Every structure is written in C-alpha cells, then in structure tokens.
Amino acid sequence: MMKSQIFPVESFVGLRGASLRRAFLTLTLALGAAGCGEYGGSDTDTSVLGNGNPGGGAPAGLSVAEQVTAFEATVYPVLDQYCEDCHGGSGPGAPQLAHPDVATAWSAVVDSQKVNFSDPSASRLVRRLAVDFHFCWSDCAANASEMLAQIVAWLAAIEAAGGTTGGVDVNGLQSDTRMMSNGTEEVGAERFDTGIIARWDFKEETGTTAMDTSGVAPAMDLTLEGPSLMSAYGIDVTEGRAIATAATSRKLYDRLADQNTGSQAYSVEMWIANLNTTQDGPARVISYSANSGSRNFMLGQLQYQYVVRNRAYLEASNDNGGPDLETYDVDQDAQATLQHVVITYDQLAGRKIFVDGVWTEDVDPIAAGRLWNWSPTHRLVMGNDVSNDRQWLGQIRFAAIYDRPLSPAAILQNYEAGIGRRITLSFDVSEWTGGNSRIEFSVTELDGYSYLFCAPTFVTDIAAPIRIQNMRVSLNGIIPVAGQGFINMNALVTGSRTLLSRQCSIVGGLVDADTDLFQIHFEQLGIFQDPVPTPTPPTPGVEDFGEAQPTLGVRNFARVNASIAALTTVSSENANAEATFEELVQQLPAGPDLRSFVSANQVGVAKLGVEYCDVLVGDDTAGSQTLRNQFFNTAGSFGWNQPPATAFANPVDIDMITDPLLDKIVGAGLRGMVGGQPARDQVEVLLDQLIVDLSATCGGGGQPACDGTYTKSIVKGLCTAVVSSGAVHIH
Amino acid sequence: MPRPGQCEVESTMSHEKPHEMRRRNSESSRSRRLVLVGLALLFANTAVAQMDDTDRARRMHDRIAGVPPTTAVLSQMAAHIGNDRADLAAALAMQNPAFYNVSLKNFVMPWTNEAMTVFAPLNDYAATVIGMIRDDVPFNTVLSEDIIYTGANNLVTPNYEQTSNAHYEALEEAGVDLSNPMQLVRRTQSGLPGTQISANEAAGIVTTRAAAEAFFSAGTNRAMWRFTAINYLCRDMEQLHDVTRPGDWIRQDVSRSPGGDSEIFLNNCYGCHSGMDALAGAYAYLEWDPVQGRMLNSPGVVQAKYLINGNVFPFGHITTDNGWVNFWREGPNSLLGWRGASDRGFGAKSLGAEVGASRAFSVCQVEKVFKHVCFHGPKNQGDRDAIEAIADEFEADGTYSMKTVFGSAAAHCMNEE
Secondary structure (H helix, E strand, O other): OHHHHOOOHHHHOOOOOHHHHHHHHHHHHHHHHOOOOOOOOOOOOOOOOOOOOOOOEOOOOOOHHHHHHHHHHOHHHHHHHHOHHHHOOOOOOOOOOOOOOHHHHHHHHHHOOOOEOOOHHHOHHHHHHHOOOOOOOOOHHHHHHHHHHHHHHHHHHHHHOOOOOOOEEOOOOEOOOEEHHHOEEOOOOOOOOOOEEEEEOOOOOOOOEEOOOOOOOOOOOEEEEOOEEOOOOOEEEOOOEEEOOHHHHHHHHHHHHOOOOOOOOEEEEEEEEEOOOOOOOOEEEEEEEEEOOEEEEEEEEEOOEEEEEEOOOOOOOOOOOOOOEEOOHHHOOOOOOEEEEEEEEEOOOEEEEEEOOEEOOOOOOOOOOOOOOOOOOOEEEEOOOOOOOOOOOEEEEEEEEEOOOOOHHHHHHHHHHOOOOEEEEEEEOHHHHOOOEEEEEEEEEOOOOEEEEEEEEEEEOOOOOEEEEEEEEEEOOEOOOOOOOOOOOEEEEOOOEEEOOOOEEEEEOOOOOOOOEEEEEEEEEOOEEOOOOOOOOOOOOOOOOOOOOOOOEEOOHHHHHHHHHHHHOOOOOOHHHHHHHHHHOOOOOOOOEHHHOOHHHHHHHHHHHHHHHHHHHOOOOHHHHHHHHHHOOOOOOOOOOOOHHHHOOOHHHHHHHHHHHHHHHHHOOOOOOHHHOOOHHHHHHHHHHHHHHHHOOOOOOOOOOOOHHHHHHHHHHHHHHHHOOHHHHEO | OOOOOOHHHHHHHHHOOHHHHHOOOHHHHHHHHHHHHHHHHHHHHHOOOOOOHHHHHHHHHHHHHOOOOOHHHHHHHHHHHHOOOHHHHHHHHOOOHHHHHHHHHHHHHHHHOOOOOOOOOOOHHHHHHHHHHHOOOOHHHOOOOOOEEEEOOOOOOOOOEOOEOHHHHHHHHOOOOOOOOOOEEEEOHHHOOOOOOOOOOOOHHHHOHHHHHHHOOOOOOHHHHHHHHHHHOOOOHHHHOOOOOOOOOOEOOOOOOHHHOHHHHHHHHHHHHHHHHHHHHHHOOEEEEOOOOEEEEOOOOOOHHHOOOOOOOOOOEOOOOOEEEOHHHOOHHHHHOOOOOOOEEEHHHHHHHHHHOOHHHHHHHHHHHHHHHHOOOOOOHHHHHHHHHHHHHHHHHHOOOHHHHHHHHHHHHOOOO
16 A cells, blocks of 8 residues: 555655655655555554564555455464354354454454464464464364464465565665764662672773772772773683782671671672683682682682582581582583672571572582681682682673672572663664654673673654564674574554563674664664565585595495395394394494494404304204205205215215305305405305315314314304305495 | 406416316315415406396395395396386385395484484384385375384284383394384374374374484483484584574573673574574473483473573573474575475474475485495485485375385496496
C-alpha cells in the first residue's frame, strides 16, 4: 500500500536532505492519520517477547484484504481444521482464531498477538503447541512444526507481495554519530559497602599507582610494578605485581586480626578475569603475605580452581595459611572470563568462596579460629606474591576488603551491581521518524578490544507506532560482521520508552575510547528501509587433493579375523580362535592404510593365523580331523602320522597339502601381478622351499622328533604362512 | 610383448614346472629354488599386469565385504562385470554376511563414540545404521526416523534394555548374523519397552541409547550437533566456522571475553557458536542419565545443562524450548545445499530432517563409503566427479540407498592400479 500511494520509490532513493525527509514524513503521517494507508504496520504489535526480538508485528505495506489472503492460504487451514471446535466462534475458546469468516479469524490472530513475524518460532500459536502442549491434534512437536511452517509460509507470502519489509528505500538508514565522550556516565546499581576498609576502583587510567578509595586510613595505595591501568577501569596484569607498603598494609592486621581491635572476620571482593585456565602455583590473585611460604590470607588460581588460604590460631592451620580451601575441580569454578569472586571468613563457617554471586558449596576443611597469629609486617599484593615468584595473569577490575563476612544477599547485590564504567549513549533518529526520537544504549568497554552495547531503548514523542528492524552498530565507519546482537531484532514501538532487546552487541575493534565514533544502522526504521542484501557465498576454491595416497590397503583387525576364519573354514566363534583374537585385537591393524602397517601388526596376524591353522589341522584325535579332512579333501592318503621325510617324500604328497592351501586361500585362477600380489606359482615355490627347510630341522639335538606330530606342525606352518601373508591381507 | 627385465623371469618360470623341479635331487633343487624365490620376489616387486574381470571382482568383494569371495561367487561377479553390470556384482558381494558383521560394523562404529574409535562393542546406533543399509531404508531419514534395530525377541539374553547395552553385546558375542532379517529386526523407538520417546520425537540414531551416552553425556549437548556435522556433513566445526552469522542464539555460558580478550570470542568462538547454538537448541529436552544408564526426554522442560553458567554472560540467549534455527542457510555454509522444509523448527527430528535433506549430507555419505571401499579420499577431479555422480544416484527418486553407493563406489575403484 505504501509504495503505491506515496512517491515512486525510485524518486526517493538517494534522497539525503533531512529537510526533505521531514517534509516527506509529514505528508506520510498526515495520510496515515487520515486513513489513507498504513505506514508501519498494523496498530497492534503481534509480538511475543523473546530472545533479542522483543517486537514482532503484523506486516506492513499490504492492505487488510491482501494480508487476509495470505493468511487464508497458509495458517488458516491449520486453525480451521484443528482449532475450530473451541476457537471457531461457537466454542469456549477465545480468541476466535478459527472463525469461519477468514477476516475475523485473521483479526483475532493479529489483534491478540498470536504470531511473531520477527521470530516465527516464538509465535504464541507455535509455543502453545510446543511448550504448553495445548490440545495438540497428534504429536505436539510435530504439530508445532506444522504451525511454524505455515507461519513462515505466511511471512513468505507477505514478503512476496511486498509486505513486511515494505517501505521507502533509502541508502544509509542510520543514526547520527556519537562518541563515548558524548554520553553520560551511569551511576549504577547500589552496592553494599558497609564494613569496607579498603577499596580499589582502578579508575586512574594512567600512572603507576592505584588508589585505595575506601576513605579508611591509612590509604593502602598499590604501586603498579608491571600491571597497567585500563581505560575501562581496572589493571591489566601482564607481569609483575601491584603492592602496598607494609606500613599501610598493617591496616588489615589492626582491623581484622589484632586481639583487641580485630574483627576476627573479613571478606575480600574482586572482579577479575583470569587470562587462562592453565596457570597454577597457585597463581596469586591477591595475597597478604611476606613470600611464597608465609601469609595471612590469599586468593589464588589453580587452573580451573580457586584456592583460599588463611592463617588462623589453630593447630591445624600453618603459617602459609594452609590447609588450602579449594573449589571442587569438577565444577571448574575458575574461568578465563570476567568473574565476581568473594572470599569470606568468619568464626562459624571459616572460609567460603562465592563466584558470580553464588556460594561454591566448598566447605572449609578445618574449623574456624582466631586470627591472632597473623603477621603485622606482611604486605598486601595483587597479581603475584611478595617474593615475585607466583605470577598470576589477567585483569583486576575491582577489589575491596571488608572487616566482616558479607552475607550471601550482600554478595549477590554487589555482583548484580556490576563493574566498570557504563556510559549511556543516545543516537538521534528523529530525521527518520519525525518528532524527537533516539535510541539509547548502555555502553561499556568489555575489555581492551571491544565495546558492549546493551539495553537498546527507543525513546520517542511520536505517538504512532514505529517499526524498527535489524540494527547494526558501526565503529569508525565500519560495521563489524561479528558480534552484532540486534541483527535479527524486529520491534514495533508503540510507547514513549521501549526496551528493544535484552541482549547486547559486542562491537569489536576498540582503538581509542576517546576518539572512537559510533553509529547505528537499520534495515527498517519507520517507513524507510535499507535492506542489507544476502551475501553471495564465496566460490569454493579449487579442491586440493593432497598428497598421493595408496590405492591398496591392508585388512583391518576385524577383516583379518573374518578372512582367516572364512579361508580356513574354522568358525570365528571357535573358543580358541575367539580368545586369541580378543587378546590380539589391539595388535592387529586398526585401519586399511598401508603406510601405518608395522611389523607388530604382521606378528599379530601371524599369531592369529597359527591359532586358526592349529584348529584346522587338528591332532591325532578323530574329532579334530573333521575340518582337516574337508579342507585337504584330496589328502586321504597323506601320511599325517608319518615323519616328514615320509609324508612329503613325493611331489604328489606335497601337492595334497599345498594345492588346497593355494587354491582355497591364495585363490585359484588369479594371475600374478595384480597390485603386487604374488601369483599362485610363486607362492607354491615358497611353500615347497619351506617344506624342505622345515623337514631338515627335526631329529637333531634340541630339535623336535621327526614324527607325525612334527609333520602336522609343518602343515600348520604352511597354512599359517599362507593365511597370514600379504597375498591374503593386502587388497 | 614382455617388458624389459621381465621376459627372463617369465621364461624361467614357464620352462620350469613345479613337479619337474621336485624330481631333481634335493641339493640341486634347493639351490635352484632359492634362486627362484629371489627372482619371484623381484618379479613381484617390479612386474605389473593388466587387471581382468576376475581381479576386479575379487577386489570389489574384498573391499565391500571385507573377506575374500568363494570361488563360485567370484566367478559370478566376474561374469557380471564382464557384462558391464558391476552393480549386480556388488549386490552379490553385499550378500556376504561379513558385509554387515564386519565391514559395515567397522564403517559405522567410529560414528557412535566421541573418541571415534572402531574398537567398541556393537550398540543400538551401529545396529540401526547396519539395518537401515541392509533393508535399503532411505538413508536421509537416519537422523529423523522412528526406527531402531534390535535382535529378535529372545534371540539372546537380555532383550533390548533402555538402561544397558548388554543386548547388543550379547548379539555380538553370539555372532548373530546381522544380514538375517529374522535375527536383526526393525522396530520403532517409540514402541520399545520403557521408552520416553514418542514417534514424533524419535530422531533416528540421534535418539538411540548409544548416541545419547556418547553425545548427551554431561556437557551442554552441543556435542550432539558437532558429531552430527562430523559424521553426516563431513565437516567439523572448523569447516563450518563463519563469523558473519547472527549471534543472538549464543547461550549465556559462553564467555564474550575469554581471558579478557573479546577478539578471541569475535574471531574464534563466535564463528562456531553463532550457528551451533542456534541448532543445538533442538536437543534441549534430551539428556543422558549416567545413574540409570539411559537417555531421558523431558518434553516441555529444558534440561538444566542448557542453563548452567548463566552468569558467564547474562545477556546471552536463554533456552526456553527445543526450537532451532539454521543460520548457516546463508553465508559460506549455504554451499552445503540446504533443501529442508524450513530453516527452523522444534526438536531433533525436524533438525535431522533438515540435515538429511541437504546436498552436503548426500555427498558426505558417498565420501565416507568411497573412502571405505577405495581406501582413500578423492585423489583427482575424476574421483570428485564420480562422488558427485554417485551422490546424484543416491538421491535419485528419493531412494537414498546406501547399497547403491557402496556398489557404485566399489565399481569406481575396482580398476585402480
């Protein structure tokens, strides 16, 4: 509707002047108010709040009739078929989204916010089935998918008809530009600071001293011997330590441990980001100590664990603060990310560790005790020990020490109050919406590399609804492709102050917080649109086929076993064979790659072959000769029980043994040189030689007797040589 | 015409028959045989002959079934190949029980565990894939069908159990013939005793016990997606990495500033999590219970693992149902050829259908089979073209027959020298 009623789109493309836009807006709004058409969708937001997409809404740019037509072809048939009994108008259900009159049903769906075009899966129609299992007609998940598909089809039909993203095309649909210095610093949520005796906000940004801002004398300022101050507030510990003097550190002894003035309890609160989860020692995050062997208290990192030490006036406690209280290693409480870590000590529970507002449930291994044996000469140090031999790497964004154990509620309150400098930045978009409109963001420096844009809030004095879709944040004229959290948002603003998303964008590329320039870009804002085309995927490069690979392979463990079983006709379920296979399975080839075939594999194959051939040939008992007689089926007259010289005396006797081995195992009829496999004749020569050699090694000193048993052993050897050979297993 | 260096050996062999040799006196015979052994080895290392149909048939059988053929089968296969019907030859090879009990079991087993080891006992995942291939069930449903293969009732003890793999280990121990439809039987997951999965939730191998134990155990269920991509798209996360996708589905448990360096997040973590977290939502109701030793399904209730470590980045995505979105339909991964019904849905079943409908799925299955029977991946453009052609054949008429893939791949490789 809009495109057909207002100026030709082409005439507006490239129109840059703000005054012209305002004139255009005035005309448009006037037309809208006079009922001459829509400009930003229906008056009703059909959204359901969801992740990153607080808005949805009925499509813009189409007449009601056109929208009803699209609805009738997609979602309505499902509603009509399955929901009509209750929601058809005569039933108990409301709204009447399956009313026999399609326009009425459409109105019920849209006006009661049952679909969300920005995130169809978040549509109420879908979630009632998927999550609430509300009167599913077969299976809820399938029904929800069916409904979802129809809503997506509805959206596609609308878009095909020019709706939803319809509007006036412009180039550069964006806000004005802002810098951090244009914003106002947020006060932040209220912290619980009662009992604080030392505090470091690390807001100095420059210099080599971090001030104790608690106001409790003496000020325990830290000298930065390596760490550097961050513009986002904090110190970056890349080396060295931040350390207080012994004189000012005495404040801790006096207020916490002294027999007369000490509270015998304390808390240490920190916002830290461990550089990694591999450092140990434990690496000292904060310590009140003299060296790596003597301390009053400490918080350290041991890979994924936090470690707390505390010296107490107890037999079980040593001068180094041990035994350690460690977080359970499986929980992996210590992470390489910004964390709020609090340790508390009191006379009931002893040490406790809280991470991100939650007690880790690790219990102090010893009872609590007085702190009377603390050393008054120790020094407070962060990022290392006083002796400089327990380096911790990471960022410390905040630290505080209290003279009492903070309650869980107080710890949670301080966690939720957050950390760092937060700036509210307002981006003016009035030239697109008319009136006074802006988008506010709560902006922080996430770290030294990115900004965090959170809580986008649209503030306007325009009463009419305003469509906002697909926002991106640019930095110094460049829109980072990664980290954009609002790229799928779609909202219809109907109030004066509307939160657009609970998510955040991470805008990478931080160069200088004093000079970096930001701008907000939209794909749709009010009646204007500047769609970002779907990128064409890069053409794949020419495939790299890599280095040459063998054409042939070797049988793997299972194939070796199955092949030997098949060739010898001995079942793989035979107890001896099965036991041997299970014993050897890891020694056999794991895969077919010839390049990884090693001598141990061949030994394994041979040992397995021996087992099968032993079963095949059998012994002197009749029961063991069945397989042998079947396999060597022409060997009825072979001298199984004769000495080798007799049994193998004639070539025909030899053939009785070698022919079945060659024909049934190596394979009859194969010519010689396929992929390097030896031919039948070649193997036969080798077997002949083997018979000669083995027959000559009996009857002598230390040799087996030349008898029938030895003859069978020779046959087993021949069988093994063949069945374990490359002729069988390389293929 | 003999090749240089070959004629002398061949002539020696041809003039000296084995039986004639044996008639010589032993000393003369032994020394001559030693010479011949050496010559034979030399011969084996240097000479190359053209393959004939029997050679091709034997290679095809070895590669498909894993064991040598019988003489009769070899002869029939050679005849089929001679008649330009390699498909029939392959079909014969696939009738060998070793194709199922040995070759396919080795083929599938690495998909069923995180270590991707072949040294693992038979399980319901592997048995289901073997059965689907045996029965020519359209393989594009392997991630979405209500299907499972078990041993026939009372074939072994115990029968199928939700809480143990003992049934499949017993099948393996008993050497049950997996090629026999009377022994390895098709069933529905939704119809098994003690199941928590309905017919419309069953997602092929994704909802098998073995897959749950391997990929839903502990963690955050992202492993199920990663190994689905590895095994069915032939791509690990590094290949799918794309930092241009929307990040609004990345869960709260992912640090946006690991070690205080958000560049790591934006350049590394983001590229995988933006797409993966949006897909892994499909498994939000599924969990592995190590105490009971079974998979759990909690329709309508998101498993706690999806919400753990929410404080790492509170502004991240909060999982509220088992919805999923495929952001990789755009960007570089659009080249995977997504052709499913929708780019979003609910549950593992619809996600499995989305994967199964992609071109990458088809090509991946062919690539896996190709490597299994050819012992190497594509070595040149000819191999690549063959893989694409076999993938076309795989998809033809919606048959998705893995047997066809095995046959065609083996036929392609049987001539390699």
